[in-house]
Amino acid sequence: MKVACVGGGPAGLYLSILLKRQDPSHEITVHERNPEGSTYGWGVTYWRGLLDRLHEYDPESARAVEEHSVTWNEGVALVGDRATRRPGDQGFGIGRHRLLEILAARARSLDVRLEFDQEITDANLPEADLVVAADGVHSTLRGQHADHFGEEIRAGRNHYIWLGTTKVFDAFTFAFVETDHGWIWCYGYPFSPERSTCVVECAPETWTGLGLDRANEADGTALLEKLFVDVLDGHALIGRTSAQVGAPWLTFRTLTNRTWQRDNLVLIGDAAHTTHYSIGAGTTLALEDTIVLADALRGHPSLPDALARYEQRRRRELLSIQSAARYSAQWYENLPRYIDLPPEQMFALLGQRHSPLLPYVPPQLYYRLDKAAGQLEALRRFKRWLGPKVARTVHARALASRK
CATH class of the missing domain: 3.50.50.60 (FAD/NAD(P)-binding domain)
Incomplete structure (x- = not known):
């Protein structure tokens, strides 16, 4: 062929x-x-x-x-000065x-x-x-x-930009920073021993309020470095060019x-x-x-x-x-609904963001129900593990009593 x-x-x-x-x-x-x-x-x-x-x-x-x-x-969620780290899939x-x-x-x-x-x-x-x-x-x-x-x-509604950074993250990192014009956040993960990806996203009102719609890439990147200075530990963000007018912010298609x-x-x-x-x-x-x-x-x-x-x-x-x-x-388009939750709850619902039920259930109620369901499933797994052991013990004792 x-x-x-x-x-x-x-x-x-x-x-x-x-x-x-x-x-x-x-x-x-x-x-x-x-x-x-x-x-x-x-x-x-x-x-x-x-x-x-x-x-x-x-x-x-x-x-x-x-x-x-x-x-x-692991995954790390940083919301202002609050941090939560949780184990996850490799x-x-x-x-x-x-x-x-x-x-x-x-x-x-x-x-x-x-x-x-x-x-x-x-x-x-x-x-x-x-x-x-x-x-x-x-x-x-x-x-x-x-x-x-x-x-x-x-x-999509939100704007995002795909950047690199010299900061090497040790976990998949979500970082949320509050500004005078609303929240802006990034997703960071390593891809080599020297570099990481850093995707920055925000609502359109934040994008225009911060002037990111008018900044060239160099100025826009410098502003993002200041906003995420604690997340990046002072490391640089890397764009595609240094003088491009109208940095390559996109809306997802x-x-x-x-x-x-x-x-x-x-x-x-x-x-x-x-x-x-x-x-x-x-x-x-x-x-x-x-x-x-x-x-x-x-x-x-x-x-x-x-x-x-x-x-x-x-x-x-x-x-x-x-x-x-x-x-x-x-x-993410409805971030204000979740951002003020306690860190462990916010991160838990971040992990549940794929759920079709989450948008229709009050966040704290959803968190409690999900936690209860998780405990119930853990109990079910324990019972499945314990059942054969108990059965073998009872069977062994029954055989012993016959001797």
Whole structure:
């Protein structure tokens, strides 16, 4: 099969790896619009479940990804001068540049052809049995057939900016700072021994009140360093440029499509769907798309059947995650509802922000109910653990009494 992957991000590269591993005779080319080595973003976050799947599908690239990742096992919430630290699942961070280097090197080792500085449109679309649009939320190929795909984009309310920092966080960190114009907060996590990602978010009134809508990137970054000086321990924030007018603040765009396929063209990753960055799943979901698409292509000789199977399965798997992302975004958009709670309660509800019930239940009542439910579940687990032990003891004593 001849395959053209349009987009040289993690999804396009990893799909090329999987397809080449399935059948080395596939002729696969990855087309990337940007020069090699140029990419946006800082660190990519993921969790153990994804790493286990990567080891299953391509152990060589998985080992390299794990080797160049940093980990954490705790979450920290800082609200003004109040702090709460809690244990959590093991998280992983890796620099986006490093991840792309690993996947590109692995793809080349399998004889995948990589072409950079190539903007692919309908006018120069390569001849291929399968064309994969892995070119992100601003996908050119999807945009040229927007009516067919039925794309719908909803912009979130809050503004955010994606920055790096020389501060190396030792846990996934949430920090909330109150200003004269409302709250502003950041999410920080390490992605190398020297750098961390720091995403800053605030409501539109705070954004304009602080003058961030008018500041160039250098001035805006300097203001954010002052606001988060305690969180950053005096370390610098790093932007993309030092003199750009109109710093790259964004509102998150939630993208959905009525269908993900058109003839031999199929959408994956952010070209097909997006989920709010506050659940840290964008790269994971894109890579999982590639795994399901590769499996479908291997299991269904008919291309239409394979693409239909891929879309059906991924849509089903994404339902709960997309719901969680929507509620997570709404939690931050309604931050005043939670911010004055005691730190342990606020952090607990931060962890419960994916719940569809939370917006409709008074926060303190929800906290008490959730805590009671947790204690009940702990009791149930204890009883399940204790039951077999008691049964064995009773059985042993019964046998002994018969002797």
